Amino acid sequence: MSNPVDDGKRLFNPSRLKLARIRRKLTLKELAEQMGLSSRIVIEYEKAYCLYEPTPETVQAYARALRYPESFFFGDDVEAIDPLTVSFRSLRTTKAADQHAAIGAGALGVMLSEYFSTRFTLPQPELPNLRGSESEIAAQAVREAWGIGKKSITNVVHLLEKHGVKVFWLSEETASIDAFSFWKDDVPYIFLNTRKSGERSRFDAAHELAHLVLHRHGDVKGQDAEREADAFASAFLMPPENVMAVKMTFPTFDKIVQLKSLWKVSAMALIVRMRNLNMLTEWQYNSLMRDATAKGYRTGEPGGIERERSLIIEKMMTALAGNGIHLTQLSEELNVPLDELSSLLYGVAAISGGNSGTSTSLSRASLRLV
Structure with a gap:
């Protein structure tokens, strides 16, 4: 020493x-x-x-x-993240090292978010505090507050960003961490695992939104909180009126696969939603679940949608690139490894991969989601 x-x-x-x-x-x-x-x-x-x-x-x-x-x-x-404020869905199957690493990624995400906030005017958080609300009612309340009505949500990530949620990604070599979220200095953050299918990633994003609005000042751990978040995500993505409007006298798995594209959800999620809305008998539910498992839908989503990406990050990185700050220069400016930034900024490497100058004279720009 x-x-x-x-x-x-x-x-x-x-x-x-x-x-x-x-x-x-x-x-x-x-x-x-x-x-x-x-x-x-x-x-x-x-x-x-x-x-x-x-x-x-x-x-x-x-x-x-x-x-x-x-x-x-x-x-x-670096701003420390209180582990008690972070939601992890699979605590029993997630190794402590993986949890700690994910929380570490959260700290890097906060650092990156603060860098962006000094250079761009970004949407402010607009999340209602619905602590104590029933999940179905809370999902409807968020839809009303955000002016969605009963419409299907085209892109969950874009919607979250529009209302001030900072969305980043994890490229962890573990499937046990679906996603996680937390509040930091009154700013909401969501981190999504890039190992998930597009449909399941959308559900994960809605699940984490539930934690942000339902459990902001409470305990985000435990099965009760997870069940509430799942119920919220299901209702948020699949409004009851829309799902119940579907007439299916003899439900088959092929029909489920056709219908799931209406809400961009997994076949499994739609089957569970229909069961919870009393649209399926227990026999029909079990039969559809067996078919889903036999066709590989329990572990994946064959022929699924593309995973959603950030619109705001894409716009910011394009603006930075116009000022000579590509991913490599950003890595050097923040003193953070390139692989860490590439993970957090999933999908923007092609936009920001360059080796031009390191000008940092970028003026504050206002970014608005269209």
Whole structure:
């Protein structure tokens, strides 16, 4: 360890070291082994009250092991995300390391969102506080507040962004984290897993919207909260009047597949919705579920829709590219690895992949969703 320094230089930030480590899903012991250091030394450098600066050689070793630029470790504190405010659907099957890594991605998303907010005028949050409301009623209330009425929702991500929700993506190598959401400084965030089908990603987005409006100041953990969020998502995407208007005397799975495109939902979601609206007998429901399973719809959505992408991010990255700031330059400016940004900004790499100059004279621009 080197001695403490007080020469005006930026100091090594232990919180950033911890963030990079959990993003790479390494334990302290595993990181120490990769670096060839003792676990005790690595633990000391992660302590907020560490009195010593690591040597340049140690910082270089951290950068190599974690695949983060050295400059990342010398930035300001990254906004921490309180795990108690984050909704995870499959807690029993999700490893702790995956949960921590996802929350770390949330912290990076907040950092990126704050960068964008200093350069663009973006929609402000317009989410009603519906804590304590019944799911079906809450879904109808949000539709009315947002002027959707009974119409089918063309694009859930665009709709969320229009009303001030910050939407980012996860490219985690785990299917156990469908999505998660949280409030940070009165700003709502949703993170969606890119491993999901287009239909299931839409449902996940609506499910997380439920947590944001139903459980903002309460406990987002537990089966009750998850059931409420599922019921909200189902009602939000498939208004009861529209679904019940469908006349199906003899329901078949082929008819379900034809109808699901009306609401851009999965076949499974539509079958469950029809059962909950008393449109199916228990025998019909079980029969349709067996057919869905036999045809592979329980694990996927054959011939499904394309996964939704962000419109606001696309517009912002196009504007930045016009000022010479492509994904590579953004990575350098934020001192965040390119792979992390590519994951958070799913689908925009083609727009922002360039190597032009690094001009940062971009004036504040107003972005409006059409």
